Amino acid sequence: MTTPVYPAARLRRPRTTAWSRAMHRETVLTPADLIWPLFVTDGAGVEEPIGSLPGVSRWSVDLIAARAREAVALGIPCLALFPNTQPDRRDPVGTEALNPDNLMCRAIRAIRDACGDSIGVLTDVALDPYTSHGQDGLIDDAGYVLNDATVEVLVGQSLNQAAAGADIIAPSDMMDGRIGVIRQALEGAGHANVQIMSYAAKYASAFYGPFRDAVGSSGLLKGDKKTYQMDPANSEEALREVAMDLAEGADSVMVKPGLPYLDIVRAVKDRFEVPVFAYQVSGEYAMIEAAVAVGAGERDALVLETLLAFKRAGCSGVLTYHAAHAARLLNG
Ligand code: PBG
Numbered sequence: 416m417t418t419p420v421y422p423a424a425r426l427r428r429p430r431t432t433a434w435s436r437a438m439h440r441e442t443v444l445t446p447a448d449l450i451w452p453l454f455v456t457d458g459a460g461v462e463e464p465i466g467s468l469p470g471v472s473r474w475s476v477d478l479i480a481a482r483a484r485e486a487v488a489l490g491i492p493c494l495a496l497f498p499n500t501q502p503d504r505r506d507p508v509g510t511e512a513l514n515p516d517n518l519m520c521r522a523i524r525a526i527r528d529a530c531g532d533s534i535g536v537l538t539d540v541a542l543d544p545y546t547s548h549g550q551d552g553l554i555d556d557a558g559y560v561l562n563d564a565t566v567e568v569l570v571g572q573s574l575n576q577a578a579a580g581a582d583i584i585a586p587s588d589m590m591d592g593r594i595g596v597i598r599q600a601l602e603g604a605g606h607a608n609v610q611i612m613s614y615a616a617k618y619a620s621a622f623y624g625p626f627r628d629a630v631g632s633s634g635l636l637k638g639d640k641k642t643y644q645m646d647p648a649n650s651e652e653a654l655r656e657v658a659m660d661l662a663e664g665a666d667s668v669m670v671k672p673g674l675p676y677l678d679i680v681r682a683v684k685d686r687f688e689v690p691v692f693a694y695q696v697s698g699e700y701a702m703i704e705a706a707v708a709v710g711a712g713e714r715d716a717l718v719l720e721t722l723l724a725f726k727r728a729g730c731s732g733v734l735t736y737h738a739a740h741a742a743r744l745l746n747g
Pocket residue numbers: 539540541542543551587588622623624625626627640695696697698
């Protein structure tokens with residue numbers, strides 16, 4: 416490539432007018448790039464605002480179906496579901512995750528009834544919304560999260576969700592080897608077309624706080640998740656995680672959190688040339704809303720710029736709590 420020399424080259428020249436900027440734009444964001452995470456709670460007609468996530472609520476199953484219809488109308492292709500399990504249904508081994516009538520399964524069926532196949536349902540596989548200790552898996556006496564014993568439960572959880580009609584199983588637990596056994600179990604149970612989106616590079620992040628409030632695990636969790644989620648200092652390790660999950664049968668991979676980890680998105684995309692998704696997590700959402708609340712930024716512009724950045728970095732799509740708002744903006 417020859418180095419452009421001024422004044423023959425003036426990089427401002429194509430930026431002069433809106434039509435020219437549009438013509439030279441390298442990346443576009445559309446509602447089809449968005450996955451909308453929704454929190455499910457018990458009851459009927461219930462909307463519970465989440466204090467640390469202003470503008471985001473937990474919805475009862477009947478109202479989740481209404482959100483799904485809204486998403487379809489906005490052109491959002493997929494929902495991601497997270498349950499707020501009642502405390503009396505939580506135990507040390509996350510038994511409620513295997514209940515075919517748990518909140519998650521009821522929400523999946525309600526969305527299917529309301530929208531048929533016109534929207535995808537992505538379900539979270541991990542035990543933290545169901546355990547009495549708030550960890551993503553089974554723990555030993557010392558509180559260490561056990562890998563292989565946890566994976567066995569995650570397989571049951573995945574089959575339970577697939578039987579209820581989940582389209583994409585999304586393990587967010589970071590146990591080793593779970594993608595392979597979940598894939599095998601799905602094939603064995605006749606769910607050959609149920610996808611797996613692996614949370615492959617999920618970091619032990621300080622940005623998950625509001626989410627833990629939303630699913631009701633923040634008060635239960637003692638300690639941290641550093642023995643299974645990744646060290647934010649590492650990127651080579653992210654590539655190894657992705658390689659293993661792809662080899663085990665993941666259809667797509669996720670990087671999480673989002674904006675602080677766009678270098679990881681780009682590295683994964685360049686290395687593997689597979690669909691990469693990112694999760695603009697709860698703390699990132701809260702940061703934008705906090706900036707808006709003090710007048711430090713303008714919501715619409717912050718939302719669209721950050722989401723576009725994910726696309727530029729190589730993402731096929733983004734999980735974001737701003738999905739409906741962003742889709743409305745994009746639809747004009
Ligand atoms: C847990 C899970 C977490 C998130 C998604 N799945 C939190 C955690 O790992 O503690 C975080 C999402 C967010 O912060 O928006 N399996």
